[in-house]
Amino acid sequence: MSFSICVAQCTDSLAATMDDQARIMQSIGGVSLAGHSVQGGMALPPPHGHDGSDGDGRKQDIGDILHQIMTITDQSLDEAQAKKHGLNCHRMKPALFSVLCEIKEKTGLSIRGSQEEDPPDPQLMRLDNMLLAEGVAGPEKGGGSAAAAAAAAAASGAAGDNSIEHSDYRAKLTQIRQIYHTELEKYEQACNEFTTHVMNLLREQSRTRPISPKEIERMVGIIHRKFSSIQMQLKQSTCEAVMILRSRFLDARRKRRNFSKQATEILNEYFYSHLSNPYPSEEAKEELAKKCSITVSQGVGSTITVSQVSNWFGNKRIRYKKNIGKFQEEANLYAAKTAVNAAHAAAAAVQNSQANSPTTPNSGFQMKDEEFQLDSAESKNTLLTNMFTGSSGSFNLPNSGDMFLSMQSLNGDSYQGAQVGANVQSQVDTLRHVISQTAGYNDAFGRNTMYSPHANGGWQDATTPSSVISPTEGPGSVHSETSN
DNA sequence: CCGGATGATTTGAC
């Protein structure tokens, strides 16, 4: 915008007010534009010399100046230059300059006053939040990527596993982060440079055309907005990159590996020996995860996490429940395994029955050998029985108490002998399981669904998951020994 | 390649 355009803009209002205002100006000893376009006006330095009292002379003066300004472009360069110099030195110049600035300011404000205050863009905020959450923005390297890793791990639910993909993900994220920060820095630097440049330019020009500080400020704001919109693009593409990386990571995470045989075995052992209440406590899960991870030591494996154990039990429960028949053989196998162990424990307990040394709650996992002869001997038998009963015999059923009772009374001695304080519900369960099957008592109950968790509302209804004591027994249960 | 097995995820109830 050149001076002459400005003048053109302002001249109307100036000319319109000039005549009316001349008298006022004169009376207050300065030029002041008041009225519709300019409020408050600008005070001029006191007029020089004798003109102070000469209103017509002043009016003439202003008209003269305006004329000179308007015609300056018609003249030759030299002439114009000279005139410009003259005008620049004119005593009225600062006043006129101020007035022009003010008028310009007013018109400028009226034009874009509304968009002055830009509220924080919701989309930008969203992007910022996401980048922060992903650890791309945010503090510095360590904390950032750690937070991202933690977030990813939390989202996945499986932390320690697939460390290869994990570190890969982290590396990629760091890369994105680096690029983002370099770009951001570049943008900021460019923005600052450009702003300074423009500011200098405007300041310089403000000597020759009406540019108020406020206008410079506004210009700076415009520049910043422009740059921040560029920044937003950067943020957007960074977000996209993170999303892509993330989805790829998630895909990779979805790739599963079957657990090792040993790990499955351990889990199955626990499951079938706690068939009445296959809800391992947090500690039990940790223990199992640890055990599985140890067993898995030979190469193949990823370690098994607590959440994987939880998944496994979740899947197992549901699948077992859905098709008990299918799992019967497996159940027998593991039951037999545990039974052998329980028998050993019982024998041991009987031997030092006075010694009040309860076996460890996890003793069920100690046994490893010699289970198979028993299994093969029995499994056919039990399998046969189970074909008819469809039972595992280990479910806690409100009405199964008498069955257990009868079994107990029948096998009481060995059972009682095994009593070792809070010793392992697992053994009790397993014994019940095996006993109930091998003894053939189930026949009395015929084919039924009473053993199915499905039929009686599931394990959950029968007992609280973390309970050690089997709650299925009716009042007056014989099982009190299990809890003591 | 197919189909069952299986680990992981999602959804919805509590």
Add this chain to the structure above:
DNA sequence: GTCAAATCATCCGG
């Protein structure tokens, strides 16, 4: 938060 249930995605033996 945990859980059941449904579902997805992959593994793996035939």
